[in-house]
Amino acid sequence: MVDEVDRYSHVVLMISKTVDELFPETIPKLGSIRGELTRITLNDGESLKSIRNYQKVMRVLIERGIPRDSLLAYVGGGTVGDLAGFVASTYKRGVDLMAVPTTLLSQVDSCMGGKNGINFSGVKNAIGTFYNPSSIIIDVDFVKNSAPDMIRDGLGEIMKYSLIGEHTVFNLLQNGTDAETLQKGDSLSRIITLCLKLKADKVSKDFRDRNGERRDLNFGHTIAHAIESSSKNTIHHGIAVATGMLVELYIGETMGVTDKSLRSSLSGMMARYSVPRIQLRSLGLDTIVSFIRNDKKSVDGKIAMRIPSDMETMVDVAIDPEVIRSHIRSYMDSNESVARSTI
Incomplete structure (x- = not known):
């Protein structure tokens, strides 16, 4: 993961709070990468996939002046991936996306295929895009310890x-x-x-x-x-x-x-x-x-x-x-x- 991330001058890391707490030694700190790092910690679950949370993340990226040639990497399950994918596909019309799925569900299915989305008016994935990650990293150790x-x-x-x-x-x-x-x-x-x-x-x-x-x-x-x-x-x-x-x-x-x-x-x-x-x-x-x-x-x-x-x-x-x-x-x-x- 570090080698891939190190190619970018700016990196946004969207990470599940649960994963961050359960696997502190597994997740690279990325403090030594050459680029500027913006780290956003997220609560898991379907409630994450809302317009309000989408706006919060977008506001951080705009306030930090994240350029279009940046990398957005996510580490977490399907809901983190859904929000991260939607952000990556819409921020400045698209930035590169790296997927590091950590649940069995996200590793066998949602990390691939490009579907992302947020829920609206009680309807699941009512708003979303098709946007493939540029790279996917599968580490089965996350699943074996789930x-x-x-x-x-x-x-x-x-x-x-x-x-x-x-x-x-x-x-x-x-x-x-x-x-x-x-x-x-x-x-x-x-x-x-x-x-x-x-x-x-x-x-x-x-x-x-x-x-x-x-x-x-x-x-x-x-x-x-x-x-x-x-x-x-x-x-x-x-x-x-x-x-x-x-x-x-x-x-x-x-x-x-x-x-x-x-x-x-x-x-x-x-x-x-x-x-x-x-x-x-x-x-x-x-x-x-x-x-x-x-x-x-x-x-x-x-x-x-x-x-x-x-x-x-x-x-x-x-x-x-x-x-x-x-x-x-x-x-x-x-x-x-x-x-x-x-x-």
């Missing part, structure tokens, strides 16, 4: 990759025993690498997420984003994605386009790795559907979703929000009363 709930959060996205084409990851998860063993074991680095390779391949073919292969990566996210917003962001993204995939697979089954074995496999993996199912009833069906109506993938009043048909094929469906309401109600009636691991 809290167990952060591992389960990342597993939600890993399970998604296992169902949309990454068969090796699917087999590794099927052969695993529990989240703690996975966290400490040798297969973790391989899983991170495989997930990033699959994402890089899909993003390269459809960077702006129009209608190409990148839409595969949205599997589970229509329902997941509604879950997060309905919970006022108290439910973490990866946990929401896991239940989001269950619901979307159920919808696919009901529509006759999805093999039932996929939902069975996902349910088994969630149980094996203690990834909880979310009780949608507790969030309120009306609230969930209201957020689905505002989904970014809405086209002509219908919600576009891409759902696996089987382990090899994804299918596109466009569904009226009221039909989605009916499917979710049916899912709750037939599944929530027997869910063993719940939030």
